[in-house]
Amino acid sequence: MSDQERTLKFHILRYNPQIKGDTPTMKTYEIKEAPGMTIFIALNEIREKHDPSIQFDFICRAGICGSCAMVINGQPDLACRTLTSKFPEGEIKLLPLPGFELIGDLSVNTGKFMRQMSERVESWIHDKYAENVDLCKLEERMDPDTADEIYELERCVECGCCVSACATKRMREGFLSAVGFMRLARYALDPRDKRSDEEFYEIMGDDDGVFGCMTLLGCQDYCPKDLPHQTQIAYLRRKMAMIN
Amino acid sequence: MKVIYTDSLVIGGGLAGLRIAIASRQRGYDTIVLSLMPAKRSHSAAAQGGMQASLGASIKGEGDNEEVHFEDTVKGSDWGCDQDVARMFVNTAPKAIRQLTAWGVPWSRVKKGDRQVVINGKKVTITEKNEAHGLITSRDFGGTKKWRTCFTSDGTGHTMLYAMDNKAIELGIPVHERKEAIALIHEDGVCHGAVVRDLVTGELIAYVAKATTIATGGYGRLYAVSTNAVISEGMGTAIALETGVATLGNMEAVQFHPTAIVPVGILTTEGCRGDGGLLLDKDGYRFMPDYEPDKKELASRDVVSRRMTEHIRKGKGVSSRYGDHLWLDITLLGKEHINKNLREVKEICEYFLGIDPVKEYIPVRPTQHYSMGGVRTKATGESPNLKGLFSAGEAACWDMHGFNRLGGNSVAETVVAGMIVGEYVADHCAENDLNIDTKLIEKFVRREENKIIKLLNRDVGENPFELRKEMQDIMMDKVGIFRNGADLAKAVEELKVLNQRAKNIALRNRISTSNPELVEAIRVPKMIRLAQCVAYGAMLRTESRGAHAREDFPERNDKEWLKRTLTTWSSEDNDLPEVSYEPLDIMRMEMPPGSRGYGVDNTVHHPDTEKRVAEIEEIKTAHPDADRFEMQELLNPIEIPEKFKGKNERIGRGFK
Numbered sequence: 001m002s003d004q005e006r007t008l009k010f011h012i013l014r015y016n017p018q019i020k021g022d023t024p025t026m027k028t029y030e031i032k033e034a035p036g037m038t039i040f041i042a043l044n045e046i047r048e049k050h051d052p053s054i055q056f057d058f059i060c061r062a063g064i065c066g067s068c069a070m071v072i073n074g075q076p077d078l079a080c081r082t083l084t085s086k087f088p089e090g091e092i093k094l095l096p097l098p099g100f101e102l103i104g105d106l107s108v109n110t111g112k113f114m115r116q117m118s119e120r121v122e123s124w125i126h127d128k129y130a131e132n133v134d135l136c137k138l139e140e141r142m143d144p145d146t147a148d149e150i151y152e153l154e155r156c157v158e159c160g161c162c163v164s165a166c167a168t169k170r171m172r173e174g175f176l177s178a179v180g181f182m183r184l185a186r187y188a189l190d191p192r193d194k195r196s197d198e199e200f201y202e203i204m205g206d207d208d209g210v211f212g213c214m215t216l217l218g219c220q221d222y223c224p225k226d227l228p229h230q231t232q233i234a235y236l237r238r239k240m241a242m243i244n
Numbered sequence: 245m246k247v248i249y250t251d252s253l254v255i256g257g258g259l260a261g262l263r264i265a266i267a268s269r270q271r272g273y274d275t276i277v278l279s280l281m282p283a284k285r286s287h288s289a290a291a292q293g294g295m296q297a298s299l300g301a302s303i304k305g306e307g308d309n310e311e312v313h314f315e316d317t318v319k320g321s322d323w324g325c326d327q328d329v330a331r332m333f334v335n336t337a338p339k340a341i342r343q344l345t346a347w348g349v350p351w352s353r354v355k356k357g358d359r360q361v362v363i364n365g366k367k368v369t370i371t372e373k374n375e376a377h378g379l380i381t382s383r384d385f386g387g388t389k390k391w392r393t394c395f396t397s398d399g400t401g402h403t404m405l406y407a408m409d410n411k412a413i414e415l416g417i418p419v420h421e422r423k424e425a426i427a428l429i430h431e432d433g434v435c436h437g438a439v440v441r442d443l444v445t446g447e448l449i450a451y452v453a454k455a456t457t458i459a460t461g462g463y464g465r466l467y468a469v470s471t472n473a474v475i476s477e478g479m480g481t482a483i484a485l486e487t488g489v490a491t492l493g494n495m496e497a498v499q500f501h502p503t504a505i506v507p508v509g510i511l512t513t514e515g516c517r518g519d520g521g522l523l524l525d526k527d528g529y530r531f532m533p534d535y536e537p538d539k540k541e542l543a544s545r546d547v548v549s550r551r552m553t554e555h556i557r558k559g560k561g562v563s564s565r566y567g568d569h570l571w572l573d574i575t576l577l578g579k580e581h582i583n584k585n586l587r588e589v590k591e592i593c594e595y596f597l598g599i600d601p602v603k604e605y606i607p608v609r610p611t612q613h614y615s616m617g618g619v620r621t622k623a624t625g626e627s628p629n630l631k632g633l634f635s636a637g638e639a640a641c642w643d644m645h646g647f648n649r650l651g652g653n654s655v656a657e658t659v660v661a662g663m664i665v666g667e668y669v670a671d672h673c674a675e676n677d678l679n680i681d682t683k684l685i686e687k688f689v690r691r692e693e694n695k696i697i698k699l700l701n702r703d704v705g706e707n708p709f710e711l712r713k714e715m716q717d718i719m720m721d722k723v724g725i726f727r728n729g730a731d732l733a734k735a736v737e738e739l740k741v742l743n744q745r746a747k748n749i750a751l752r753n754r755i756s757t758s759n760p761e762l763v764e765a766i767r768v769p770k771m772i773r774l775a776q777c778v779a780y781g782a783m784l785r786t787e788s789r790g791a792h793a794r795e796d797f798p799e800r801n802d803k804e805w806l807k808r809t810l811t812t813w814s815s816e817d818n819d820l821p822e823v824s825y826e827p828l829d830i831m832r833m834e835m836p837p838g839s840r841g842y843g844v845d846n847t848v849h850h851p852d853t854e855k856r857v858a859e860i861e862e863i864k865t866a867h868p869d870a871d872r873f874e875m876q877e878l879l880n881p882i883e884i885p886e887k888f889k890g891k892n893e894r895i896g897r898g899f900k
Contacts, residue, residue, distance in 0.1 A: 018445065018757035035565065036507065038596070048709040052761035053753040057281065060473045062510040063595055064402065064588065065285040081595040103422075103444055104758050111282030111421045115413065124414040125348045133346045135339035136890035136899070140346075141378030142353050148584070150350035151396050154403055158284055192348065 008033050008084055010046060011093040012054065016104045026093075027051075039072065039079040039092070043106075055105040063224065066157030069164070070106050071095040076161040078224045079106075097164040110160045117180045121203055123187070126195045146191065153186040153232065155225045162229065165218030174208040178219030178229045181210060185232040188239070200236075201243045210236045245689055246449045247682070250276045251673045253437055253453035255425045255480050257283030259401075259655060260637025261459030262408045262417075263662020264669055268455075269415045271670035276451065277419045278440060280475050283409045287461050287473040288658060291401025292588055293515035294383060294393035295659070296652035297337040300894045301354050301379035303372050304391035309894070310334045311872055312389050315835060317653060320387045320544050321646025322790035322800060323837040324494070324808070324828070329623050329644045331834065331882045333660050338892040340659040341380065341394055348407040352395055352585075354381040362520025362577055364540065365530070376895050383585075384518040385651040387544035393652035398513050398588045401655055408659070423449075426766055428456065428483050428490075428633065429680075429688045435490075435633035436680045438483070439692045441766070446757040448693055450685045455632055455672045457625075457665070458484055462615030462638040466775045467724075468716035470612040471504045471511040480639045482770035484619045485777065485821070490630040491810040493620035493641030493826075495774070496781035499649055499791045500725045501613030502548040507566035508596055509611045512589045514651040516606075517541040519585060521574040523552065524605065525560040528571075536842060546648040546791040547842045549610035553725050556609075564607065571605035578602075610725055614638065614654060616645045616791070617778070620810060623883065625665030632676070634669050636661040643808065647790025667885040696756065699765050705750030708764040715742055715768075715775050723779045728795045732783035739776045740819050746772050777811045777821050784823055785809065787848075802837050802850040806830065830856050834880035871900075 007030050015024035029046045040061045047054050056079070059067040063081040070079050073093050084092065100108035117123070133140075162178035169175045184204055187193045204210045210233060219229040252268035254261045257279030268275040277283065300308035313334040318325060345351060356377035358369050372381075385393040396403040412419070425438040429450065437452040463478025464470035484490040502523070503512045517523070522530050523541050535551040536543045543551070552570055555561070561568025574582060574589075579602045582590055586601075593601045619627060619635035621642050627633040636642065637658040642665075644657060722735035746769035753761045787801035788794045807825040814822060830836055830852035837853050839845040863878055864870075870878065873891065891899040 016758065019755065036596070038508075047760060051753075052709070052751070052764075053755075053759060055758060055760060058474055059281055059285045060287065060290050061508075062290065062592060064290050065287075065473070067281060067285050083595075083598075107758075114282060114284070115419070118410065118413045122414070124410040125346070127346075130346045133342070134890075135342045135888075137342075137893045138895065139342045139380060142350075143378060144353040144355040144381075147350045147353045148397075151352075151399065151403065154350060154396075154406060155399060157289075157402070158282070190348065190350070192346070 006033050006090050007031070008042065009091045010042065011091065012106065013095045014054070014105055015102070016055070017102060018104065033084055033090070037084045039082045039084065040068065042084055043079070055103065055107040057107050064157065066159035069097050069159040069161050071097060071164065076164045076222050078159060097160050099163045099169055100160060108160070110158065113160070113163070114158045114179070117176070117183070120176065121180050121183050123183050125190065125192050127192060140192070142191065146189070150186060150190050153182055153189065153227065156182050156227055157225060159224060161222045161224055162219035165222040167216050167218065168212055168214045172208060172212055175212055176204060176209050178233070181233050181236055182227055182229065185236055188236070197239060197243055201240055204236065205240050205243065210240055245686060246447065247685060248276070248449060248451050249678065250274045250451065250453045252455045252457070252669055253451050254278065254457045254459060255438060256459035256461065256639065257419050258286035258288040258459060258461055258637060259405055259408055259658035260662045261457065262412050263659055264457050264459065264636060264666040265417050266412055266415060267663065267666025268670055268673065269417055273670060273673045275417055277412070277417060278423045278425055278451065279419050279421050280424055280443070282421055283412070283419050284405060286405060287476055288405045288655065289402045290473060290511070291655045292398040292511065293385065293513035293518065294395035294400045294652045295341060295404065295656045296385070296388070296392045296650065297341040297394055297656060298334065298390070298392055299338055299341065299380055299382065299394065300390065301376045302381045302391055303370055304384065305382045308390035308392055310892070313337065313392060316388045317644060317650060318835045319840050320648055320650040322648055322840060323802070323806065324497070324646025324789055326623070326643040327833050327835065327880060328882050329642050331876070331880050332623060332664060332884050333644045333657065335884065336660045336664060336888050337656050339888055340656070340663055344404060344407055344659065345380065347411045349403045350396055351380040352397065354379050365520070365522055365576065379895060383515055384542060385514050386517065386542045386548065387650045393518065395515065397584065398515055398586050404655055404659065424763070425480065425483060427688055427692050428487050429685060430487050430489065430630060431684055433489060433629065434631045436684070439688050443763065444758050446759070448689055450689050452678065452680055452685060454676050454678050455634055455669045457634040457636060457669060458619055458639050459635065459637045460639045463774050464612050464615060466716065466719050466771055466778065467612040468720040469509040471501055471509055472612070477767055477771055478615070478774045479767060479770060480635070481618050482774050484627070484633065484635070485773060485811070485813050486770070487630060488812060488814045490627045490633055491620040491812050492777060493617055493643060494647070494809050495617035495777040495811055496785055496792055496809060497616035497647045497790065498612060498778060499545060499614035499616060500549040500610040501545060502552055502610050503572050503608040504611035504613070505592065505597060506564065506569040506607040506609050510592055510596060511613070512572060512592065512606060512608065513586070514545070516572060516574050516586060516589060519581065520577055521572055522576070524571040524573050525555060526562045527560070531555050531560065538841065543842055544648055544840070545651060549725055550793055552610055562607065569607045569609040572608045573605050574601050575603060575605070614649055616647060616649055617641050624668040625661065626668065626672070632672065634665055636665045647792055663888065664885060696762070699749060699751060699762065700754045700756060702750040705748040706745050708749050708761065708768045711742055711746055711749070712764070712768050712771065715739065715772050719775055719778070723782055726793050726795050727782055729783065732779060735779040736776070736783055739772060739779055742772050743776060743819065773813060780820055781809045781811060781823060799846040799848055801848040802853065803848045806837065806850055834876065836860070
């Protein structure tokens with residue numbers, strides 16, 4: 001942390017679709033940098049001291065909940081854990097995540113997209129006996145390593161960075177995207193989910209699914225949780241290609 | 245006027261709220277969840293270390309059962325909890341965790357054979373049994389006799405919330421996102437739903453329901469530095485208070501977590517210490533054994549937080565530009581363990597502190613973390629004063645935590661209360677008709693509408709962001725870890741002034757649609773009133789119990805204070821809440837008050853304690869053959885929904 005105080009320039013896209021006739025513009029705000037300052041801290045200061053109308057989403061401010069993804073100097077990332085000291089020039093340009101419905105300024109509707117994704121991939125354990133599990137009895141055993149591997153894939157926070165970094169998604173509106181593939185890979189790995197490969201094929205075996213991916217792997221590059229998108233997409237493809 | 249009807253309205257999309265919605269739907273009732281954001285972003289996701297349930301599969305959990313979990317929970321609460329509720333909770337927790345297993349949580353599992361762990365600063369090899377292989381494992385946490393905290397690495401809350409929300413999606417439960425309940429609709433002691441503001445369009449919508457459940461989490465953001473998410477502002481609790489009818493319980497009971505990072509207050513899990521991490525001072529000296537030779541770093545949270553503060557006051561803190569702090573040392577756990585079981589902690593250290601916890605110490609200090617207080621409910625989760633209003637999770641004072649919550653008991657409460665209260669919510673839906681005069685709905689919607697119009701029309705007035713900051717600083721400085729009469733009296737007076745000023749808020753951004761300043765202006769006056777409940781309750785309670793530590797009244801005083809604080813706010817014109825008390829009946833306690841085993845026991849005992857102890861001895865002598873289940877039935881018979889009554893199986897002991 002540097003003790004030298006510098007002035008930061010934030011260039012922020014401003015647009016409120018709720019106001020008739022409003023047009024998107026870039027506005028610049030100057031604030032003094034504080035030690036350890038994150039974009040979370042900076043944006044709140046801008047809202048409180050300069051412009052109370054500015055919209056953005058933070059919940060946990062600890063890199064856990066995935067609310068605050070935005071495009072920071074051209075790259076999608078979680079704003080809450082991005083330190084301003086990362087930018088030596090002191091100029092920070094913030095845009096809302098592309099690929100999602102805009103709510104206003106830096107706030108986008110990831111919730112709607114993710115709910116639809118979850119419904120599409122049926123993001124839950126498929127086991128017709130699960131509801132009849134006797135809760136008094138010992139739980140079903142699981143291989144400890146398998147449990148750890150599932151957790152690896154479940155660390156996704158649905159922030160949307162992979163969707164916004166995906167060129168295929170830009171070309172194909174209905175493309176499932178890495179977040180959906182990761183979810184499918186997670187359930188395909190889980191022995192509790194009884195879906196067959198054929199059933200998974202029904203969900204992702206087309207060009208809007210895993211065969212549409214152009215393997216540009218923006219998802220891999222920009223995932224804030226460093227999830228193994230490349231490996232998992234390859235794994236799903238191979239698995240799906242084996243179905244005839 | 246837009247009106248939406250449902251059977252079971254749930255305000256809050258975290259673990260507790262979703263679980264209640266699921267129970268409603270599974271029993272065949274229509275349900276809607278209201279959430280400020282996508283449900284998967286709720287603060288439940290931030291729970292790292294784990295969920296307590298006495299499964300006893302790991303070798304260090306062997307011998308664990310409901311009795312041991314009950315004792316730990318009651319002791320942890322400093323005997324301030326409702327023992328009926330604590331009982332319902334510990335008996336149901338194993339079922340809750342097993343249900344979540346079926347719903348997809350990838351709990352970390354027992355691996356048979358030797359593994360190296362760190363206990364009391366030393367490497368020790370423990371051997372897991374073959375027959376436990378593949379069952380849910382557990383780690384050590386503060387204030388527990390056994391290793392009882394089940395976990396998924398240190399992303400436990402995340403995996404629980406994802407499984408829960410996915411289950412809700414499977415059941416087709418609608419979550420109405422970016423909706424904020426700003427008032428409850430009620431008349432003649434019956435709650436009929438809520439007035440809800442759409443945070444995008446600004447539209448006011450009446451949600452009318454047979455049962456309304458508040459599951460909006462805690463009120464940590466009343467404090468300037470808190471581990472809580474920025475949405476943990478106590479809004480559900482506040483709208484219950486504003487009915488003037490519903491009571492809040494134990495609002496002064498606020499927990500400070502020992503290890504949040506400095507300065508931003510983000511949590512590092514208790515699992516760090518549970519797994520063997522140590523607290524060190526400026527000289528690199530491990531000080532906790534000097535204060536608590538028995539439990540050391542793994543004393544209850546309130547105790548560790550106070551000891552750390554005492555040690556800092558002795559000049560042993562590490563000074564920094566953000567004030568003094570101490571060190572959390574997890575370097576001794578090794579890279580492999582940190583990468584696997586403390587990876588969220590590692591990420592937080594890397595991103596926010598720029599350090600590698602495998603090699604470097606983490607700067608920590610006690611920070612506001614949990615609200616034991618909240619909407620007072622009966623054991624069924626329903627408000628005793630406002631029929632049809634339910635509450636669960638951190639928002640509620642169901643009261644299994646009393647004056648201090650054990651680590652790992654919070655996410656456990658959310659899902660257990662969700663299960664139990666969910667059944668009572670469904671019962672309520674079965675037994676009641678939706679019967680409401682539309683004029684009543686209109687009255688409440690118009691009232692809120694007028695408040696907003698007034699706010700938007702005022703030309704000159706107070707800045708809501710500044711009011712919040714002043715409130716947060718008062719709470720930090722005067723209603724913190726150690727409290728005293730003089731500071732608390734000052735806090736109460738200063739908050740009174742803020743409450744008056746908050747009636748005169750004016751906005752710079754005067755639009756009624758998506759407007760963060762308007763959101764702030766609606767919330768801040770509510771938050772100030774909650775802060776008044778906390779400060780005033782703390783001032784009146786002239787004893788120390790659990791997290792409520794009075795320097796001027798250091799003893800726990802069962803004789804005068806074994807009672808729950810109840811708070812109402814009957815009129816908007818009032819300057820202060822009304823406070824009354826509800827005694828805890830020792831003669832009905834399964835576990836009469838005793839010592840928690842920390843520091844010097846200076847408890848002023850209640851005369852009933854001795855009586856009850858003798859009575860329990862008599863009951864035990866009269867039933868020499870009673871097993872632990874029969875004994876519990878004799879000492880603490882509880883009501884529990886039929887479907888959760890069965891005994892819990894454990895490895896090596898069956899259902900015994």
